[in-house]
Amino acid sequence: MKRLRVRLVGIAALALVVSGVALLATTSATARPKATYTFTYANVTDKSPLFKLVGDLMVTDGKKVGITVKRFDNDFSASTALSNAQLMVQEQPNLIIDWTGTESIGNSIGAIFKRANIPCIAVNQTIAGCPYFNLQNKYLGLGAAQIVVPIMKQKNWTSKDTTIVMLFNPGAGAEVNSNGRYFYSYVSARTPGMPKRTPTSITDSTTTIGPLPSGVQINGADALEPSYTAMKNELQLLPADRHLIVFTQNDDSALGAWRAITQASRQKNTLIIGQGADADGLKNLRTNPSWVAEGSVFFEFWPEYQLAMGVSILNGVKTPPLTLAPQTVLSKQTVKKYYGNGLHPIVSPALPVQDRYLIKSGILQQFGNVPGVK
């Protein structure tokens, strides 16, 4: 009997500890200020520092403009996103912002919001019936190409001695993979002798373009090691004196590819483009002569754009099919303007035309990050 009692006490203690821990966690959440609106925001994941930062900023930015944001974590999991959708509806907020992190569940999530009649914003992945906020990969490709073409001319790289290597991720879908294809299309159109292709004609199953080959598409899975391995293998097939232009979809992939290039001692003959503007990408952009472009989508400004978008929707504004995220491809010349000497952006690129409706909401002005917006 004594043992039974001891164990029951132990279990009760355990339960208390658990609840205590949970309580501690919640007391660190912000208290409710006097606010005009309540939004809920489901972040793609809080487990990665970059994405967690976006979530944190959503809450603090919201507070600044008088919007209470209640936060959820989709954890990159479809079933968690589904569950969070229901929970967010239960909160009865004025608006829901949902970055589901999983393609193709938009129909079921959208149905939940529709049934509850709560306005919503879909970030990065589409949700049926919700206005859409996302970057457009096309411009990442085009922007990088615009930087690269003059450099090619300056170095006298021609179609006879240059190969464009596109690292892609078959699982990421057509929109994400379009960036490299737009890149090739633009560069090939402006390089005499290079086989031209439209972006859509390059598909997941395209491996080489042209006899040289002028273009090569390899699967780097948007991750470090697979990109390293894929690049290493590809280098065997390209002669040592070939000029290479390597286009990647994120900085992990870029770093992996760069490692392979360094190991093969081909740095001098290579130009590389990174994406994401994370710490390593920015460092390389600033210091590595071969690293000529770095795509950035200015994640840190997404919250204010989305808050502005939300307020606009609540004000009855009809949104365009896509509200474009702030994005640009940084070059060695422009990195200082946007990022100063640090790792976080200090100013946003100019507001795209389709986003101009956001000005009326008055939100962006309160942050002062977007040039030309008063």
Place this chain on the structure above:
Amino acid sequence: MSASGRESTIDVKDASFRGVPLRRRTLREVGIQAFGVGVFYVLVLIFFSIEAPHFLQYSNFALILADVAVIGIVSIGQAIAIISGGFDLSVSGTLPLGSVAYADLVNHGVNYPLAVFIVILIGAGVGVVNGFIVARLGINPLITTLGTLSIAGGLAYTITNGVTIPFTYPSAGVWGNPAFERVQWGVVALVVLAVAGTLVLRYTVYGRSLYAIGGNKEASRLAGMRVNLLTASVYIVSGGCAAFAGVVIASQLLAGSASVGSDSNLLSITAVILGGAALTGGVGGIPGTMLGVLLLGTIANGMALMQVQTFYQQIATGCVLLVAVGFGRLRSYLAGTG
């Protein structure tokens, strides 16, 4: 002749085991586990009612039920496996495989009931492989089901190329639709399966045989039971349940995904242990398992409502499992078999 000259003084009325009349004593032991988890559950409910906003709403409970429908169905199959002395880790692969297969089939126009049937067959197929290896080849269930986990899960990825497959026709997601008053058809399916499972385990020869081989495989063999066949059969049940659970989650998401249910194996085992089973087999039941599933789902729901970070949710789930194991030990200690 034995050293039993002394034993004539042993009380043959030992049936009254420490003086407590037996009927009450048996109930007490069997009840300890369910009682323990039940009390814990009530405590949890009270706690969340105070701390979590919106917790005590009908819609929230409907939400919890919908959330646990999937893992609940998996746990039914897992309970059967564990009671018979085995366990099935491969459900974490069969579930996504089922969801992906269902999405693929209905997108190709296969009629929905037929698609469900085919998917269950696929799950049963995985179970046949498991059953054969465990029963005939004698390889232990841990290694076996880990292997089939990788295979089934990998298959799910290859079918989809890593992408989530949305339903072309949303009507295929019938299991996600409300049957009545916000309670989904998936929940109805869970209840039906749970009742069926309970009846089979309690009132059929098959169910009794499962408890027997779980309790003592050798004695069952000597009693003439077809131990190999019985052992293999539970994996077929478990695989079928996991695949059907995949259909339900796909219906809820209106999409088939290879990345769903990755923690369903450990969660279902947790629920079954919470429900009074022992990992060695021979004890346990489905009603208790359902309580375990509810407990896990309620904790997840409550913590999400309290906006607790997902890390703490993981810690909480882990604590609950340890508590469950503790209760299990306590119970076998009291039964004198610990």
Place this chain on the structure above:
Amino acid sequence: MEGITTSDAQARVATDSAALEMRAVSKRYGSNVVLDEVTMQVFPGETVAVIGENGAGKSTLAKLMAGVIRPDGGEIRFRGVPVSFNSPRDALQAGIGFIPQELAYFPHLSVAENILVGVWPSRVGVVSHRELKNQAADAAEKFGIQVDMRRTMGALKVGELQLVEILKALCREASVLILDEPTAALTDAESRNLFRVLGGLAERGHGVLYISHRMDEVFRFSDRVDVLRNGRLVASASTREATPGYLIEQMLGQAAQELTVVESAATTETEPALAIRDWRKSGEPGLKGVSLEVAQGEVVGLFGLRGSGAELVAEGVGGLHRDIEGEIRIRGRSPSRSLTSPGAARRAAVGYIPAERKREGLVLSLPVQANLGLLVLSSLSRVGILRSRIERDSARLWTKRFNIRIRSLGQLTAELSGGNQQKVMVASRLAARPVVFALQEPTRGVDVGARVELHRFIRDVAAKGVGLLVVTTDVEEAVMLTDRLLVMRDGAIVAELVGESKTQGRALAFAAGEAA
């Protein structure tokens, strides 16, 4: 060679104090008293044999001496100093080496590594194998034990394994060696070698105590014999002065001579319930051409020491062995499918009671009602669904018939006493209505009251025309319960005892290998 000459032993007894002494040592398990104030000594240079019937407490005594368990009463003294061992390691450190029946060793390591396990010579943490081999070889030579140091332990035969165990103890400077049934699994030659070694050790001043129930060994290889009966030391005699008859009498006690004569229900008018012809099985233990018949209504006993093969016969009848060659007939007909599985045996109307009810006979986690019906689930059900009322009624019937003491049918079988569990097991097998019933150790671990009842049930079952084959190592039961008693030794039947010649003494004698 013969054992030590008694004059040497006597001389040592007179001069030295006992190396190991048990003073009024008691041990109980629950209310079961296994050893009751036993006092005995082992002197240096002396070889003592401890004998006694099954359950007399011999193994417990050895384990107490070896520090495996602790006494509940009394005192153990080593070299005159009271000691208390918390573990076998303590005992070994004190100088008592224990060679158990089931040897524990590292099969994948070499002999040398096993001998010196725990004290491998090493330099800077790296084991020096040459040093290891040398040390082990030195020890072997010193004690006159011959074994190849390099061989892997797992490849050795049982006899050699034992010698290695002994060496292991000696290397730790054991001055007293205790061996539990050392020759149970040895061949004649290996036994002789073992005793040669033990004799040599005794000559060097070590004390040796071993447990046995082989008369021939006791008389050839000991100075003194201590007899245990029912947990008490009832006799301690110098071997030279004792006779086998005296020892047996002490082992069994006077009361054993009275036998209740029961009317045999055997009938020879019909086909024998069971007929086995020329059963052979290789291996140790094996069967070397066993043939027997059990008439309907007859209770035939099969008695033999462990390793005699008697249990194989019962298991074979029960369908547990696939590799037994030979014929079997049930009521004059060959069974439609050979008895290679328990299911097949059951379908052939053969019932089998295994020797270990907890491990093999019952599912302890199930309630009593479930265990009672375990073999006949199909007849208690319809279309696969159990008819709980029928199950309960049948269970109630059996419980009453066998006088099983339970509080409720739903009680967990694990909670029943040994006797009641045994009854449940027997009842469950009888529920399948066998015509042949093979039982192993039917009253092992069962209290006196239940034992009497079980014997009566067995007789009742026989009276209904069932042929029973009872395999037991309990000689009293073997004699009392059976119409005919067959004695087995080394895989063959060596004697058939009926009527007046069916006595415990003769059964033991035949089983032990003495012509009588």
